[in-house]
Amino acid sequence: MTVDRSVFQALESAAANTAPTDPAGVPLRVHLAGLYLSAGEPERSLQHATTALAASPHDTTALSVAAAAASATGNEQLAEGYRAIHTALLNGGSEGPAPSGGGSGQRGTPTGTERRRPTSDPGSPVEVEEDAAEQPLSEPLSEPAGWDSSDPGTITLADVAGMHDVKQRLHRSLLGPMQNPQLREAFGKQLRGGLMLWGPPGTGKTFIARALSGELGAGFLSASPADVYGSYFGQSEQNIARLFAQARREAPGVVFLDELDAIGGRRSRRNTDQARAVVNQLLLELDGMAGNDGVFVLAATNAPWDVDEALRRPGRFDRTVLVLPPDAPAREALLRLQFEGRPIAPDIDLASLVRGTELFSGADLVRLVESATERALERSMQVGMVSPATDADFQAALRDTPPSTRAWLSTAATYLAHAGTGEDFDELRAYLRRHRIS
Ligand SMILES: Nc1ncnc2c1ncn2[C@@H]1O[C@H](COP(=O)(O)OP(=O)(O)O)[C@@H](O)[C@H]1O
Numbered sequence: 001m002t003v004d005r006s007v008f009q010a011l012e013s014a015a016a017n018t019a020p021t022d023p024a025g026v027p028l029r030v031h032l033a034g035l036y037l038s039a040g041e042p043e044r045s046l047q048h049a050t051t052a053l054a055a056s057p058h059d060t061t062a063l064s065v066a067a068a069a070a071s072a073t074g075n076e077q078l079a080e081g082y083r084a085i086h087t088a089l090l091n092g093g094s095e096g097p098a099p100s101g102g103g104s105g106q107r108g109t110p111t112g113t114e115r116r117r118p119t120s121d122p123g124s125p126v127e128v129e130e131d132a133a134e135q136p137l138s139e140p141l142s143e144p145a146g147w148d149s150s151d152p153g154t155i156t157l158a159d160v161a162g163m164h165d166v167k168q169r170l171h172r173s174l175l176g177p178m179q180n181p182q183l184r185e186a187f188g189k190q191l192r193g194g195l196m197l198w199g200p201p202g203t204g205k206t207f208i209a210r211a212l213s214g215e216l217g218a219g220f221l222s223a224s225p226a227d228v229y230g231s232y233f234g235q236s237e238q239n240i241a242r243l244f245a246q247a248r249r250e251a252p253g254v255v256f257l258d259e260l261d262a263i264g265g266r267r268s269r270r271n272t273d274q275a276r277a278v279v280n281q282l283l284l285e286l287d288g289m290a291g292n293d294g295v296f297v298l299a300a301t302n303a304p305w306d307v308d309e310a311l312r313r314p315g316r317f318d319r320t321v322l323v324l325p326p327d328a329p330a331r332e333a334l335l336r337l338q339f340e341g342r343p344i345a346p347d348i349d350l351a352s353l354v355r356g357t358e359l360f361s362g363a364d365l366v367r368l369v370e371s372a373t374e375r376a377l378e379r380s381m382q383v384g385m386v387s388p389a390t391d392a393d394f395q396a397a398l399r400d401t402p403p404s405t406r407a408w409l410s411t412a413a414t415y416l417a418h419a420g421t422g423e424d425f426d427e428l429r430a431y432l433r434r435h436r437i438s
C-alpha cells in the first residue's frame with residue numbers, strides 16, 4: 001500500500017487521543033483498520049476494527065473489515081463469527097447480536113489490548129483523514145494485488161461502437177449519478193446494488209468497462225480473477241476486502257469485477273474453502289454498501305449461469321445488462337472504426353461486409369479486419385508497393401474467421417430453457433429466434 005507511514009502515525013495518535021469507548025472515534029478506527037488491511041498488516045487492522053466494534057458493535061463496515069482481517073491472520077473461526085454477526089444485522093437487525101457478545105468477544109478478540117497512550121501532538125483527525133483521502137482512486141494498489149487501475153482515459157465510450165441501449169443504461173444508472181453529487185445523494189438508495197454486464201465473449205464487456213474508466217478518469221478500480229486469487233491462505237478474501245476498503249476510502253468511484261463467474265463462482269460447484277470465502281466476502285461487501293456512499297459496483301461475465309445465486313439476489317447484482325453481438329448499424333460503425341488508419345481500398349463493399357458478418361462479436365470483427373489487412377500487407381511486400389485490402393481479401397478472411405459466438409449462443413439456449421422471464425431473457429430469446437439458434 002502506498003499510504004505514507006506518517007499517515008499511519010498521525011491516525012494512530014489521533015485514535016489514541018479518543019477514548020476507546022467513544023463512538024466518535026469509530027470512523028477513524030475503521031478507516032485505520034482498512035488502511036492496515038491494505039498495507040498487509042492484518043493484526044493491526046484487526047486490533048483497530050475490534051476496538052471500533054467494542055464502541056459500536058453494529059458497525060457493518062467495521063464488521064466486514066474485522067472479518068477480512070481475522071481471516072488474513074488465519075483465524076477463520078473468528079472471521080466466521082464476524083460474518084455471522086454482519087449477516088444477522090443485515091437480515092433484520094432486531095435479532096442482531098448483543099453488543100460485545102455475539103460470538104466475537106469470547107474468541108480471543110484483542111479488544112482494548114495494546115492500545116496506545118495519548119501522545120502530546122496529535123493533529124486533528126479531520127486533517128489526517130483528508131491527507132489519506134488525497135490519493136486519487138486511480139492510484140494502483142501495491143503488491144500483492146495490483147489492481148488494474150492503470151491508464152484511465154485512454155479510451156472512452158466514444159470508442160465503443162454501437163450499443164446505444166447499453167450506453168444509455170450505463171449513463172442512467174452509473175455515469176450520471178457518479179458525475180453529479182446531488183443525484184448521487186438523492187438516488188443513492190435506489191442505486192444500491194451492483195450492475196452485471198453479461199453476454200457472449202468478445203462483445204466488448206471489458207472494453208466498455210475500460211471506456212467507463214476513461215469517462216470517469218480516476219475513480220475506477222478494476223479487478224480480474226488473477227488480482228483476487230492469492231496463493232496464501234486467506235489472501236483472496238483479503239484482496240476483496242482491500243479492494244472495497246480502498247473504494248470506500250476514495251469514493252466516489254466504481255469497482256469493476258471482471259469475469260465475475262471466476263471470482264464469484266457457485267460455491268456449490270467449486271467446493272473449495274477459498275472460493276467459498278471469496279464469495280462470502282463479496283456478499284459481505286455488497287450487503288454493507290449503503291447506496292449513497294458513492295461506490296458503484298460493476299461486473300462482467302460470459303457465464304452468468306456459473307455465478308453464485310446468492311450474488312444475484314436483491315441488493316447485490318440484481319441489475320443486469322445483456323451485451324449481444326453488434327447489430328448491423330453497430331457492425332458498420334465498428335468496421336469503420338477498424339478501417340481508420342489502415343490501408344483499405346476506397347471502393348470496399350461495406351454494406352455486403354456488414355450483411356455477411358451476422359453473429360460476429362466486436363472482437364471477431366477486429367480479427368476479421370486484421371486478417372484482411374494482413375493479406376494485403378503480404379501482397380504489398382511481394383509487389384513492393386502499398387496494395388490496400390480489397391473485397392477479395394475480406395472474402396478470404398471471412399472464410400478463415402467464422403463468428404466465435406455460436407458455442408456461447410447454443411449454451412445460452414439451453415440455459416434459457418430453464419430460466420425465468422425478464423427483460424434480458426426476452427431479448428436473448430428474441431435474438432436466438434431471429435438467428436434460428438436453439
Ligand atoms: N462495441 C465495440 N466497439 C469497439 N471495439 C469493440 C467492441 N466490442 C468489442 N470490441 C473489441 O473487441 C475486443 C474484445 O472485447 P472484450 O471487451 O474483451 O469482450 P468481452 O469482455 O465481452 O469478452 C476489445 O478489446 C475491442 O477491441
Ligand SMILES: [Mg+2]
Binds near residue numbers: 205206207258259300
Ligand atoms: Mg471480458
